[in-house]
Amino acid sequence: MASPPTIRRNPPRSARPPPTPLPKPSLGLDGDRLKVFLRIRPLPDRGRFKSKAQATKPKQQCLVANGANSVALTVPHSKLADPKRARTELFDGFSAVFSPDSSQHDVFSQVMNPLVDEFLGGKSGLLLAMGPTGSGKTHTVFGSARNPGLLPLALRRIFSSTDDHPARSFCLSMFEILSEGKGERILDLLSDATDIVLQQSTIKGLKEVSIETSTDAESLVLSGMLKRTTAATNANSKSSRSQCIITIRAVRKINDVEIEKSLSDAVLTIADLAGAERERRTGNQGTRLLESNFINNTSMVFGLCLRALLEHQKNKKKPLEKHFKNSMLTRYLRDYLEGRKKMTLILNVKPGDDDYLDTSFLLRQASPYMKIKYTNLDDSSDLVSQKRSNVSLICQENKKKGKFHKTEVFAVAGKDDVAKDDGIKVSEKDEPQCKLLNSELRRVSRNEEIMTNFARALWTVLKQYKQKILESENAVESMRKLLICKDIEIVELEKKLKVLSCSCKKFPSVEDSVEQDDAVSSGQVAQSFISQSSQTDPGSSDSALNNHSLEEVSEETCHGPERSYDYSDKTGGSDVCDTSVVKLIDGEELSSRDCKPEKACVSFGFFPQHNVDNENIELTVQVVDKELDRSESCSDGGGGVAHSPSGLDDPFDQSFAERRVLTYLQKERTNLSPEFIGANKKSPIEQSEEEREELHNITVEGIQHNVDIRGVKHHSTPSCSQGVNSEAPNVSSSQSSLQLQRMDALQQDPQDLDPQLERCNATVETTIVEYGCVQPSDLVDIHGGMSPHLSGKSSAKKAPIAPSKDCQAERPTDKTEDLSASKDCNRKNTRRRLRPVSTMMIKEFTVPDTFVDTKREERAKSSGAAIGRSDKLIRLLKAHPPRERV
Numbered sequence: 001m002a003s004p005p006t007i008r009r010n011p012p013r014s015a016r017p018p019p020t021p022l023p024k025p026s027l028g029l030d031g032d033r034l035k036v037f038l039r040i041r042p043l044p045d046r047g048r049f050k051s052k053a054q055a056t057k058p059k060q061q062c063l064v065a066n067g068a069n070s071v072a073l074t075v076p077h078s079k080l081a082d083p084k085r086a087r088t089e090l091f092d093g094f095s096a097v098f099s100p101d102s103s104q105h106d107v108f109s110q111v112m113n114p115l116v117d118e119f120l121g122g123k124s125g126l127l128l129a130m131g132p133t134g135s136g137k138t139h140t141v142f143g144s145a146r147n148p149g150l151l152p153l154a155l156r157r158i159f160s161s162t163d164d165h166p167a168r169s170f171c172l173s174m175f176e177i178l179s180e181g182k183g184e185r186i187l188d189l190l191s192d193a194t195d196i197v198l199q200q201s202t203i204k205g206l207k208e209v210s211i212e213t214s215t216d217a218e219s220l221v222l223s224g225m226l227k228r229t230t231a232a233t234n235a236n237s238k239s240s241r242s243q244c245i246i247t248i249r250a251v252r253k254i255n256d257v258e259i260e261k262s263l264s265d266a267v268l269t270i271a272d273l274a275g276a277e278r279e280r281r282t283g284n285q286g287t288r289l290l291e292s293n294f295i296n297n298t299s300m301v302f303g304l305c306l307r308a309l310l311e312h313q314k315n316k317k318k319p320l321e322k323h324f325k326n327s328m329l330t331r332y333l334r335d336y337l338e339g340r341k342k343m344t345l346i347l348n349v350k351p352g353d354d355d356y357l358d359t360s361f362l363l364r365q366a367s368p369y370m371k372i373k374y375t376n377l378d379d380s381s382d383l384v385s386q387k388r389s390n391v392s393l394i395c396q397e398n399k400k401k402g403k404f405h406k407t408e409v410f411a412v413a414g415k416d417d418v419a420k421d422d423g424i425k426v427s428e429k430d431e432p433q434c435k436l437l438n439s440e441l442r443r444v445s446r447n448e449e450i451m452t453n454f455a456r457a458l459w460t461v462l463k464q465y466k467q468k469i470l471e472s473e474n475a476v477e478s479m480r481k482l483l484i485c486k487d488i489e490i491v492e493l494e495k496k497l498k499v500l501s502c503s504c505k506k507f508p509s510v511e512d513s514v515e516q517d518d519a520v521s522s523g524q525v526a527q528s529f530i531s532q533s534s535q536t537d538p539g540s541s542d543s544a545l546n547n548h549s550l551e552e553v554s555e556e557t558c559h560g561p562e563r564s565y566d567y568s569d570k571t572g573g574s575d576v577c578d579t580s581v582v583k584l585i586d587g588e589e590l591s592s593r594d595c596k597p598e599k600a601c602v603s604f605g606f607f608p609q610h611n612v613d614n615e616n617i618e619l620t621v622q623v624v625d626k627e628l629d630r631s632e633s634c635s636d637g638g639g640g641v642a643h644s645p646s647g648l649d650d651p652f653d654q655s656f657a658e659r660r661v662l663t664y665l666q667k668e669r670t671n672l673s674p675e676f677i678g679a680n681k682k683s684p685i686e687q688s689e690e691e692r693e694e695l696h697n698i699t700v701e702g703i704q705h706n707v708d709i710r711g712v713k714h715h716s717t718p719s720c721s722q723g724v725n726s727e728a729p730n731v732s733s734s735q736s737s738l739q740l741q742r743m744d745a746l747q748q749d750p751q752d753l754d755p756q757l758e759r760c761n762a763t764v765e766t767t768i769v770e771y772g773c774v775q776p777s778d779l780v781d782i783h784g785g786m787s788p789h790l791s792g793k794s795s796a797k798k799a800p801i802a803p804s805k806d807c808q809a810e811r812p813t814d815k816t817e818d819l820s821a822s823k824d825c826n827r828k829n830t831r832r833r834l835r836p837v838s839t840m841m842i843k844e845f846t847v848p849d850t851f852v853d854t855k856r857e858e859r860a861k862s863s864g865a866a867i868g869r870s871d872k873l874i875r876l877l878k879a880h881p882p883r884e885r886v
C-alpha cells in the first residue's frame, strides 16, 4: 500500500526577489512634483579603521541603487531576528539616485542645474540637503577645493551666464541657525552682526554681499564656512552643528521693463542641514547633546511640515497645519514648505550596515515627500510675501493700537488689487496671487469680526455675572445685619424674660404683703435689705427704685394680718413636695457659681437662699411653680409651706395693694435689679386649684414655666426659729443692713468671696434670722415668718428649714392649721385677690403669645425637659449678662 503524499503547508520562505524597478516617471509629472534626489555616499575609507580586523573585514552594504530612481534597503544580518529570513525594502520614486561613485558634477547636472536655470529665469528655488550625520551633505553642497560641491558649481554657472545678461547682479548672504541653550538663534556668517532677527520669512539685519564673480562668491562662501559651527563627534570628525543657509538673489541693474520681467527678484536658496544624530551613535553629551536635540527637532519639524502639506494636498478640506512655526528654519522656509515655491531635496545616505537605522529612517521619512505636488507655484513669491508681510505688519500694528476695525479690513480686502492701492504695479501674472491674498484677508477679517463679537458677548455675560454677584453679596450683607439685629433682639428678650421671671417671683411677695398686711415679716426685711443695697450701690437705680418701691409697699402694708410660713417639714423632708421651684442663678450677679437644688415646699414663693460654704455662696432663687399638681402634692405632702389665711379681705386694702403693686411694677418694669430680686423675699401663697387654673392663664405662668422647675428642699436652722421668737425684736435693721451689705459685696465681687467667706459665715446666720424671723413679735404671724434664709456652711444643706418647737409653740394653730387647711380656707379669697393682679401682670408683663404658647407646650412636657430648659436659661443668662446699670 502506497503511503500518502506529504503536504507541506508552510514551506520555508525564500528571500524576496529583488523588486523590479518602477518605470521612470515622465518629465511632465516629475515637473509638477517635489523633486527628491538620493545620493549614496561611498563607504568610508578602510584605512581609517584603527584595527586590522576592521580594516580587513569587508564592509557590508545595506543600501544599493536598484535603478535610476530606486534603492533597495536590506536589513543587515546583525539586525535580523531570523537570519534565514532576509528582508529587503524597495524605495522608489526618487528623481534620481546617485550611487557612491557619482561625481559632484553628476549631481550638479541633475539636481542643481535645473534650479539655476529656473533662478536665472526669475524663479526662486530651494535646494535642501538632508540626511544623517556624516552622510555627505556638506560634501555635496560645498565640496572641497578640488571637488567643489553644488554651491560653487552653481555660482560658476550663474556667473557664467551673466555675460549674457549684463543688466543683472547678484547678492549673496550666508547665515546659520544654531542652538542656544534650549532655544535657537541666527548667526550671520558673512558679518559679525549679532542683531539679526527673523520676521516672517525675512531676516532683518542679514548682510547681503554683492557678488560680481564666481571667484569672489566662492571666497565669500569659504569665509563663511570657516565661521560655521562645527564639532567633532564619533560619527563625523567635522560635524556641522547648525543649519547653514546660503541665498543668492538676483538684482536688477536697469529699469527696463523687459529685463524686469525676466529678472524679477528671484532667490536661489541652498540649505545644508545638520544631520540627524542618534545619541548612541554619536556619544554626544552636554552641549553636543543639546545640539543634537536641536538638530533632530529641526529635522522633525521640517518633516512634519512636508507631511502636513502632503495631507493637505490629498484632502483639501483638511487645513494646512502650521508646523512651520516650531522652528526658525521652517519659518524662514515657509513659502517652500507650504508649496508656494519650488523645492528640491537631496537625501544623503550612508550605505553601510552600521548606518541601516539612519538610512532606513530617512528613506521612510522622505519617501512620501515625492508625492507633493506644486499646483499653485508663486513665481513672484518675493513680491507676494512682501505684500503679505506688509499686511501682516499693518494688522499687528492695528491690533496693538486697538484700532483694528473690520471696515478697514474690508476696505483693504474689498479691493481686488491691493498692489494697485499700494502703488505697486501688479502684472497679470500676479493677479491670481493678489486674489488669493485678498481672499485670505477677507477670511482673516471675517474671523476677526467673529472673535470680536464673541469677545463682546462674553464680556457682557461676565458683566451680568459680576452684577449678580454684587447683588448676592449685598443680600448676604443685609441678611447678616438682619441676623445681628435679631440676635440683639433675642438678647434683649432674654434679658426681659429674666426680668419678668424675677418680677414674677417678687410679685406674690408684694401681693402677699398687700394681702396680708405683713409689713413686718416681709417688708422690714426687704426694707433693710434694700436700704443696705442702696447703700452698697448708691448709683444703682435698680436698687434705689426697688428699694423705694418696696419701701412704699412695706409702709403701706404694715397693717393687716401677717402672712406666715409653716415649715412643717417634720419628716425632714423634704422630698414630699412636688412643687417645682424655679431656680435662677445669674453667674454675673450672684457670686455663687454653684447652684444646688434645694428641697422646699412652697406654694408660691420666692426664696433667696444663700448657702455659704467654703467654696462658694449659693444664692438660690426659688420660685414655686403654680402648677396644680405640684402645689397640691406640696400641700398634701406635709412638708410644704402652710399659708396662713390671708387677712386682706378688706376691699380697700385689696385695691390699695393692687395700686401699690401696679406702681411698683411700673417702676420695676423699666429697671429691675436682679440682685434686689434675689434679695427680696417672697411669701408663698397658697392657692386653690381654681386659682391655679387661673394662674395658668396669666402671663406670669408662662414666664415661670420658662424656667427650671425643681423640687426644693427647705432648709432651716434652729437659730432661725429661735431668732423668730427671741432675737427678732432685738435685731436692728442696721445690723441686718450691714450684714446684707457684706453679702451684697460677696455677690458683687466673686473673687473676693473666699477672703470674706469666713466673715460672712458669722453674719449669715444672723441674716437668716432677719430674713426668716426678724419680725416684731406683735406682727409675726403664728404660722411663721419670712423664710428666705442664709444657711451657714454647716447647716445650709443638711438642716432643712423647719420651724422650731418654740416657733411652733407660739402659733395658735401650729398643729391644726397646716398648709392644706390654710389653703382651703383662703382658696376663694385668694382667687378674688389674685385675679386683678394677674390682669395687671398680663398688662404689665405681656410677652409674645408665641413665647407663651411655646412655653406652655414645653410645660406640658416632662419635668426633665423643664430642667433642661432651666439649664438652657441659665447658660443663656450667663452668656448674655444683663447690661450694666447706669
Ligand SMILES: Nc1ncnc2c1ncn2[C@@H]1O[C@H](COP(=O)(O)OP(=O)(O)OP(=O)(O)O)[C@@H](O)[C@H]1O
Binding pocket: 040, 041, 042, 100, 131, 132, 133, 134, 135, 136, 137, 138, 139, 140, 236, 238, 239, 240, 241, 273, 274, 275, 276, 348
Ligand atoms: N560622496 C562622497 N565622496 C567622498 N567623500 C565623501 C562623500 N560624501 C561624504 N564624504 C566624506 O565624508 C565625510 C563626512 O561628510 P560630511 O561632513 O559632508 O557629512 P555631513 O552629512 O555633512 O555630516 P554632518 O551632518 O555631521 O555635518 C567628509 O570627510 C566627506 O569628505
